[in-house]
Amino acid sequence: MLDGDVTVREAELQYGPFGRATVKPYSRTQWAADGSSLLKVYTGVDPEGRRHREVETVRRAAHWGLSVPEVLATGKCDAGSWSVFRTLPGVPCDVRTDRAIKEYIGHVLDLAYRLHRSSPGLAPGPGWTDDRGSHALQHHFLLAQLSPRCRHRPWWAALADALHPLESQPVVYLHGDLKPEHLLIDEHQLSVVDWEASARGPAVVDHTDAAFHLVRDLLYAGVKPGRVPIALITRLPFSGPVLAWRLLLWLDRRRPQDIDLIVTRDILRLAAEDHASAGYASLVRAISALRAAGVPR
Known part of the structure; x- marks a missing residue:
């Protein structure tokens, strides 16, 4: 080097x-x-x-x-x-068929088993540098990733309340941006790239990231909403509040006006959802509408 x-x-x-x-x-x-x-x-x-x-x-x-x-x-x-x-050998995970999606989700779960380590005193925050002694809260760390303008949105307080139960979950090391293109397969070797969003937080953030990217990318690739394999995606641990937060993070980091396209009641409904299948179905509907409105991938 x-x-x-x-x-x-x-x-x-x-x-x-x-x-x-x-x-x-x-x-x-x-x-x-x-x-x-x-x-x-x-x-x-x-x-x-x-x-x-x-x-x-x-x-x-x-x-x-x-x-x-x-x-x-x-x-x-x-x-x-x-x-x-x-560069590493291998090709990105394929998600063009249900069988490929099942294999991809298996890779995500295997990686999470190896990756999601915790240790006493580990605090939430960006990167993997141990911030020992910090009193940061998990839901504060997630909300801090949204731009300041989001604090004035009608869904802000309700989302903050919905995320608060994350404090009971252990803080682990996160990849922070799990998606098929970041997992490379070379025969039986799995390699992981693009670690710039690495963080410390609840494990469900990585699982939600993988589910969100999968749904979004399938829809933007032209897959019909009814063909998104929700039953396969429910193998990933689910959190309605984290899924709502991830959807907002995507919109917040696109064009300035895109955050205004999401309907408050849809965010609140998704944040209150307890069932994975219903939550992912709501995500499919929301992203389909946003794609139709011209939001870039």
């Missing part, structure tokens, strides 16, 4: 050149010509914090025996906060 105060140019000379790019709402990724490494530039929300979190987390995850990308170089310059990672 390159040490010290290096630039993107110096990293490219050793690990590049970097060519084709994939642009996401909060990052830009370019692959080396030989495919052995990739350059990730963090943009948008807290780029420097996300860079540090990802670098620190993948190092600890590797120590735990998880298959994660090796950090080759990292830094900050005029171009922004960035890291270079060694």
Whole structure:
């Protein structure tokens, strides 16, 4: 790994050149010509914090025996906060059939078994750095990820109350952004990438993340609402309040006007839901309506 105060140019000379790019709402990724490494530039929300979190987390995850990308170089310059990672073999999990979705959910549950470790005094918060002695609350940590404008919405107080029971759940280490494209399969090896949203909190946050991304991505891929395999998704632990929070987080981080498209009664109904099948059915209806309204994926 390159040490010290290096630039993107110096990293490219050793690990590049970097060519084709994939642009996401909060990052830009370019692959080396030989495919052995990739350059990730963090943009948008807290780029420097996300860079540090990802670098620190993948190092600890590797120590735990998880298959994660090796950090080759990292830094900050005029171009922004960035890291270079060694690429891993494998292809993203396939979710185009019910059988593939069942296998994907199995991978999520297996990963959660290995990942969701807790220890006395572990406090909720971003990253995996132990914040021992902190008195942070789980529901406060989740709400803090929503922008300040959300505090003035009519659903805010009710959502905060619905999330409060999370305090009874243990704090564990979270990936923070589980989705099929972040789980790579190479024969029998499962590798996990994109750790910039790593955190400490209740395990159901990771499970909800996986369920939310699966439902959203199937619908945006053109799957009809009635074809979303809710019965398979209910294998994942369910929390109505966390699912409502995750839906709002998605809208809050898209276009400024998108948060106004969600109906308050739908958020309150979802947050009060106790049954997984009904909760995921409500999510399907909500995302279908939002997609029809032009909300970007």
